[in-house]
Amino acid sequence: MAEPLGAGGGIVSWVENLRSTLAQFVSTEERIGISAAIVTLALGLALYLAPRVVSRAATELHDRVLEHPRVPDAVYDVAWMFPATVLVRTLQLTIFVGVGLALLLLWGYDAAALTVAAIIARALPNVAKLATTAFLLGGAFIGTNVLEDRLESYANSVDHINAHQQGIVFRVLQVVVLLAAGMATLTVWQFELDGLLVGAGFLGIVVGMAARQTLGSLIAGFVLMFSRPFELGDWVEIDDAEGIVTDITIINTRLSNADGETVVFPNDRVTNAKITNRTKRNRLRLRLNVGIDYEADIERAEEIAKNALTDLQFVESVPEPQVMPTTFGDSSIGLQVLFWITNPSAPRRMRAKAEVLRGVKTAFDREGIKIPYPQRELLAREEASGFKIRGEGPKTEPMESQSMSSRPND
DSSP, X not given: OHHHHHHHHHHHHHHHHHHHHHTTOOSHHHHHHHHHHHHHHHHIIIIIIHHHHHHXXXXXXXXXXXXXXXXXXXXXXXXXXXXXXXXXXXHHHHHHHHHHHHHHHHTTOHHHHHHHHHHHHHHHHXXXXXXXXXXXXXXXXXXXXXXXXXXXXXXXXXXXXXXXXXXXXXXXXXXXHHHHHHHHHHXXXXXXXXXXXXXXXXXXXXXXXXXXXXXXXXXXXXXXXXHOSOOTTOEEEETTEEEEEEEEOSSEEEEEOTTSOEEEXXXXXXXXSOEEESSTTSEEEEEEEEXXXXXXXXXXXXXXXXXXXXXXXXXXXXXXXXXXXXXXXXXXXXXXXXXXXXXXXXXXXXXXXXXXXXHHHHHXXXXXXXXXXXXXXXXXXXXXXXXXXXXXXXXXXXXXXXXXXXXXXX
């Protein structure tokens, strides 16, 4: 910080030298002539020369530096933070302040000139600090943009970095750059960093104890970044909720389900949950159960159901659909229809199942394959004299067994 102070002392020394130089002009006519010459020169410099010099310098900077192919786009994007108008006004203000000091000294107002010079000398270090702070902030802005461009370019050239990992890495690097710029700014303004670091450490302990769950989600976010159980756009099931992954932050994961609802999971719960990723392989096998009558030919029913799955919009021919018997039901033989779909999603799964159900039902009706209603068989023991109707006596001939089938609306 010695340079700004030295620059301030140089201003006072310059004023002293200027006073000794102008002291030789004692007559009023000489002072008027010198004043007119100083004002004319100042107006020429401030209104004519300064804008043209700055404009020329800005043009050269733009053509030779900003437009150079090796200069990152982020440098060009941050150029708006340093407009040429501000530099022109700064030069004009400097010229007018210098002219004012010279006129005060020329006309004998030495005390006022020295007071103004002392104020400028004290303010100059702060101006330098402000300029350095603006430079650091601009550098941080440029640095984060350059890091983002380089990271995006690298992520596009490799396959092992997804959008989630790219976002997390960029946020971490951004925080590091901003912290470095903040620490440098505090150093410029002569803050004691030792006490600040001690206070930050104590505050970190307090915050860590008060926000353990949040910190757990934060750590879990980094675990998800490296384990990669799913990516943005995947159709997943986490515990009892399923949906499309719309956002993965370092704190939580968001799903959008088929009903248009947004389900938010803390990342610490995601890492401990059962995760089913239905789009990882870009295909999904679905199952549909159907029952056939016990009197039906099972092999023929299998063939009819399998043929019904050909040439359907959502059912893939490879791998080939399968139909196989699975259970002896109360009233039917259970068949399970297995088929594959690609680009799986909840709406596509629903449409595929509806399409298969309509196709199998139509084929069974056409070929006379019966899909039976639930049935029950009622038996009466011989020693109980068969079934009895309320209000009548026992039947003369015992009924060994009777069967009844119940159907809806019968």
